[in-house]
Amino acid sequence: MRVERLTVNIGAEVTGIRLRDAVGSDDLFDEIRSLLLRHRVLFFRDQDLGNFSRADHVAFASRFGPLETHPVAGSHPDYPGLVQIYRSEEKNPYENNWHTDGLWRSNPAMGAVLRCVECPEVGGDTIWVNMVEAYARLPDDVKSKIDGLRASSSIEHSFGAVMQDEKRRELGRQNPPVEHPVVRTHPETGEKILYVGSFTTHLLNYHTPANVRWGIDKNPGAGLLLQYLQSQATIPEYQVRFRWKPHCVALWDNRATQHYAVMDYWPAPRKMERAGIVGDVPF
Numbered sequence: 001m002r003v004e005r006l007t008v009n010i011g012a013e014v015t016g017i018r019l020r021d022a023v024g025s026d027d028l029f030d031e032i033r034s035l036l037l038r039h040r041v042l043f044f045r046d047q048d049l050g051n052f053s054r055a056d057h058v059a060f061a062s063r064f065g066p067l068e069t070h071p072v073a074g075s076h077p078d079y080p081g082l083v084q085i086y087r088s089e090e091k092n093p094y095e096n097n098w099h100t101d102g103l104w105r106s107n108p109a110m111g112a113v114l115r116c117v118e119c120p121e122v123g124g125d126t127i128w129v130n131m132v133e134a135y136a137r138l139p140d141d142v143k144s145k146i147d148g149l150r151a152s153s154s155i156e157h158s159f160g161a162v163m164q165d166e167k168r169r170e171l172g173r174q175n176p177p178v179e180h181p182v183v184r185t186h187p188e189t190g191e192k193i194l195y196v197g198s199f200t201t202h203l204l205n206y207h208t209p210a211n212v213r214w215g216i217d218k219n220p221g222a223g224l225l226l227q228y229l230q231s232q233a234t235i236p237e238y239q240v241r242f243r244w245k246p247h248c249v250a251l252w253d254n255r256a257t258q259h260y261a262v263m264d265y266w267p268a269p270r271k272m273e274r275a276g277i278v279g280d281v282p283f
């Protein structure tokens, strides 16, 4: 196995292995798992369906934990847990944003395994950002300001926004807003992670005498702080950008990263398949 770092802060390409072999090998799986904790996102090429079938994809991801079901995206009819992210100009065109998968869940995904089935000749890259680094590089006064802050995240205002009103409300009823710490702790490494993304709607406990003299300080104070924190994901020094080819696979630690699929490829279609792994409740 060869591991080549792609940037200083995040991302490595792993060559010389077949992911299918990690399904049955504890040693290989453990090695991949520790590389994941170190590099946050790993890339593997040439994992075609002959070598790494959909069943292998599901089996490999399931070694990390049970797979998620998605209330809007559904999953492959024959492979529960495998979400088909198939996009073209006519089907599912939408604007992307920086996000950690499932931040609207009480236990957002631990990670995901994403395979490229078909991609445009050019465009359609995905960018990942290291949110451990984003937290570490915050100014000290911001770190103390956000210590202990909690934020609300919801699916209704994101996936739900394009739905008819009643369908949107039903999605919200089935998946009510959740509360997470603005700074979470990585359950395996103990690192601190800046933990707000585009599913985050507002801060929940900003309105205290320390932050707010009069009511008018609350807004835009809380909104501006959240916007500032969300903008940290856009800093290139914390990012890696991957140019897809068919049969490439990405494995990421969803607790420590956010990602953004660049939508610059219309009218070419782009087909990806993702297995999201159930995570724990952030603390």
Ligand code: SIN
Residues within 6 Å of the ligand: 085, 101, 114, 125, 126, 259, 260, 261, 272, 274
């Ligand atoms: C995702 O947002 O989880 C999928 C990323 C991609 O399609 O590149």
